[in-house]
Amino acid sequence: EPEVTxxxxxxxxxxxxEVILRCVPISNHLYFYWYRQILxxxxxxxxSFYNNEISEKSxxxxxxxxxxxxxxxxxxxxxRSTKLEDSAMYFCASSxxxxxxxxxxTQYFGPGTRLTVL
Amino acid sequence: xxxxxxxxxxxxxxxxxxxxxxCTYDTSDQSYGLFWYKQPSSGEMIxxxxxxxYDEQNATEGRYSxxxxxxxxxxxxxxSASQLGDSAMYFCAMSxxxxxxxxxxxxxxxxxxxxxx
Numbered sequence: 001e002p003e004v005t006x007x008x009x010x011x012x013x014x015x016x017x018e019v020i021l022r023c024v025p026i027s028n029h030l031y032f033y034w035y036r037q038i039l040x041x042x043x044x045x046x047x048s049f050y051n052n053e054i055s056e057k058s059x060x061x062x063x064x065x066x067x068x069x070x071x072x073x074x075x076x077x078x079x080r081s082t083k084l085e086d087s088a089m090y091f092c093a094s095s096x097x098x099x100x101x102x103x104x105x106t107q108y109f110g111p112g113t114r115l116t117v118l
Numbered sequence: 119x120x121x122x123x124x125x126x127x128x129x130x131x132x133x134x135x136x137x138x139x140x141c142t143y144d145t146s147d148q149s150y151g152l153f154w155y156k157q158p159s160s161g162e163m164i165x166x167x168x169x170x171x172y173d174e175q176n177a178t179e180g181r182y183s184x185x186x187x188x189x190x191x192x193x194x195x196x197x198s199a200s201q202l203g204d205s206a207m208y209f210c211a212m213s214x215x216x217x218x219x220x221x222x223x224x225x226x227x228x229x230x231x232x233x234x235x
Contacts, residue, residue, distance in 0.1 A: 045222040109163035
């Protein structure tokens with residue numbers, strides 16, 4: 001069964017360093033997402049991506065964040081200068097598209113990358 | 119704006135019994151989707167079940183069913199014949215609204231389910 005994969009599973013970095021989190025979405029999916037979950041809290045939307053551009057982003061997704069689809073399979077999230085409060089689990093998700101209209105698209109999540117900023 | 123409320127921080131159930139996890143939602147959208155995800159202690163997010171706002175029948179997937187009451191804006195998850203492996207966090211989420219080329223999910227705070235032997 002196709003699945004979303006993410007690397008690395010755990011990333012430890014120093015405050016101020018740049019990190020790149022990588023995701024390989026399900027191969028025939030068209031929409032890609034990043035979410036984050038601070039320990040013990042709910043999952044929060046960061047950004048959605050379609051047709052090689054950002055569709056929507058949250059207020060969390062400031063200028064320190066960027067996303068890219070560098071080739072036909074990978075989808076990356078870059079944090080330019082990490083802060084302590086960026087420590088969280090980061091989930092990539094993908095979905096096939098809204099063939100049935102709004103509210104019909106199921107997102108499948110990767111296993112997550114746990115980012116620890118020291 | 120969409121909002122999901124899960125009022126049960128923790129629930130306990132005996133193995134082989136059924137359990138209901140509550141979820142209420144708030145939206146002004148006509149077309150939306152409701153989802154349940156399971157998050158085991160290992161951390162991944164596993165899709166369980168989906169209910170569309172226009173679906174007249176409650177969704178079922180194996181031991182999972184979604185008790186959808188549109189007028190009450192509730193979408194409770196029912197797990198029948200609980201197993202020890204069902205112990206996990208369960209998140210209710212919704213999507214929908216204006217077409218933006220994608221649909222973000224809005225999550226509730228989750229319910230931690232513990233299945234006792």
